[in-house]
Amino acid sequence: MLQRPRRGDPLWIWALHWWERLSWALIALVTLITLVGGAPAATKYGVAALVPVLALGHALVRLRPDNPVLRPSGYPYLLVVVLGGLSYVGDGFGVFYTVTLAQFVIHADRPRAAVLSLGLGAVAITAGGTLREGPRLEVLTTNTISSVAVFAVGVLIAAVTPRALALRDERAGLRADLRTARLELVEAYQRQGAAEERERLARDIHDTLAQGFASIIVLAEAARSGLDVDPGRSTRQLRSIEQTARENLAEARVLVGAAPRSGVAAGSVATTLRRTLDRFVEDTGLTVTAELADIACDQPTRVVLLRCMQESLANIRKHADASTVSVVLARHPAGIELEITDDGRGFAVEEAEGFGLVGMGKRLAESGGDLTVTSSVGDGTRILAMVPTNGQV
Numbered sequence: 001m002l003q004r005p006r007r008g009d010p011l012w013i014w015a016l017h018w019w020e021r022l023s024w025a026l027i028a029l030v031t032l033i034t035l036v037g038g039a040p041a042a043t044k045y046g047v048a049a050l051v052p053v054l055a056l057g058h059a060l061v062r063l064r065p066d067n068p069v070l071r072p073s074g075y076p077y078l079l080v081v082v083l084g085g086l087s088y089v090g091d092g093f094g095v096f097y098t099v100t101l102a103q104f105v106i107h108a109d110r111p112r113a114a115v116l117s118l119g120l121g122a123v124a125i126t127a128g129g130t131l132r133e134g135p136r137l138e139v140l141t142t143n144t145i146s147s148v149a150v151f152a153v154g155v156l157i158a159a160v161t162p163r164a165l166a167l168r169d170e171r172a173g174l175r176a177d178l179r180t181a182r183l184e185l186v187e188a189y190q191r192q193g194a195a196e197e198r199e200r201l202a203r204d205i206h207d208t209l210a211q212g213f214a215s216i217i218v219l220a221e222a223a224r225s226g227l228d229v230d231p232g233r234s235t236r237q238l239r240s241i242e243q244t245a246r247e248n249l250a251e252a253r254v255l256v257g258a259a260p261r262s263g264v265a266a267g268s269v270a271t272t273l274r275r276t277l278d279r280f281v282e283d284t285g286l287t288v289t290a291e292l293a294d295i296a297c298d299q300p301t302r303v304v305l306l307r308c309m310q311e312s313l314a315n316i317r318k319h320a321d322a323s324t325v326s327v328v329l330a331r332h333p334a335g336i337e338l339e340i341t342d343d344g345r346g347f348a349v350e351e352a353e354g355f356g357l358v359g360m361g362k363r364l365a366e367s368g369g370d371l372t373v374t375s376s377v378g379d380g381t382r383i384l385a386m387v388p389t390n391g392q393v
Contacts, residue, residue, distance in 0.1 A: 012161065016102050020106055027054075027096065035048060045089075046085065046088075047090065050082045051082070054079065057078045057079075058103075061107060073107065073108060076103070076107050076108055076113070076117035079117070080121045083125050083128075084125060085128065087126075087127075087132065088131055089132070097121055097125045098150050098153075102157070105157050111162055121154075126144050129143045202359075211311070211314045212244050212247060213248065215317075216244050216248075220237075220241060268296065270292035270293065270294050272305075273292055273309055273329060274292060277313075287323060287324040288327065289326045289327070290328075291329070291330070292327070308338060309338060311359070312340040313325075316342050316344060320342050325340070325341070334386060335386055336386070339383070339385075341380065343380045344381060345380075346380050347376075369386050372386075
């Protein structure tokens with residue numbers, strides 16, 4: 001049985017169901033006129049007996065499709081019997097065959113069954129009308145022609161309806177696929193956002209907290225070993241440990257959202273880098289030469305340059321075994337360049353592993369900048385970070 005139409009169904013399906021409703025309105029109207037009008041008593045009795053039977057069968061099918069008395073696919077054959085009976089008991093009732101074409105199609109379980117019941121309906125009204133008027137050839141011919149014409153229309157409806165249903169199912173499938181694709185896209189964006197946020201947090205932790213803790217460990221070891229030999233130096237190292245711990249605490253508050261996003265104090269980029277270099281010299285005792293141009297830039301650029309220098313100095317401290325470090329900050333037509341060079345042991349760039357250089361490169365790429373690493377074993381290392389300035393002066 002053709003289910004009731006849903007939103008998005010083709011217009012043809014809606015029209016078919018409205019046709020079925022209209023057919024019952026017309027049947028009720030004709031029945032009422034027949035019963036209260038001047039029709040013969042036999043016609044009134046026949047209509048009063050047959051129409052309620054058909055209405056009851058339709059109600060059973062609609063309200064209880066799984067009822068054991070009349071299955072939906074059996075209703076068209078009840079319709080055949082009732083139409084034949086109505087054609088026999090009264091003149092003009094054969095028009096009900098035209099009125100109920102939609103019912104034949106809606107209640108059939110497949111197109112072939114709809115065509116079969118439609119054909120039986122045509123035979124039933126032809127036979128009923130012919131028996132009522134008398135078995136004459138001209139009567140049979142007239143009734144047959146009209147029945148065949150209506151049957152042809154019914155067959156057309158039965159043929160068009162499956163195509164409309166297929167279109168409905170196709171659209172429903174497309175809508176379901178679209179909903180699924182949207183959900184998958186949302187989930188993909190959520191996963192991507194979560195992955196990017198984890199990566200950002202990992203990079204921030206590496207560039208701030210991890211570097212600070214590594215510095216604290218190195219300073220603590222140096223202070224402990226120098227307590228008896230050089231108490232003054234150990235005191236300075238303890239102060240540096242305290243300052244680093246305070247900075248780590250400030251960075252931790254930034255990471256949990258309790259402080260401004262960058263965690264970098266206000267001031268020019270040269271001043272910011274100079275403070276970091278002074279701490280590095282105090283902690284390591286290395287010789288550092290710095291040429292830091294007084295360049296104005298926005299806060300995100302200052303943060304990127306500071307993180308690049310912090311990572312570079314941390315690598316020098318942990319891996320380079322260098323004696324001198326050179327830092328140059330300069331403006332170029334393409335943007336701001338930060339160059340950090342050491343005379344340490346160097347390394348094979350293509351074999352380098354670790355999060356630091358990768359994170360530095362990604363941070364620069366997010367700002368539209370570039371990272372160039374030049375090094376070889378025994379020849380020191382050169383880090384060149386370039387950040388575009390977007391027209392700032």
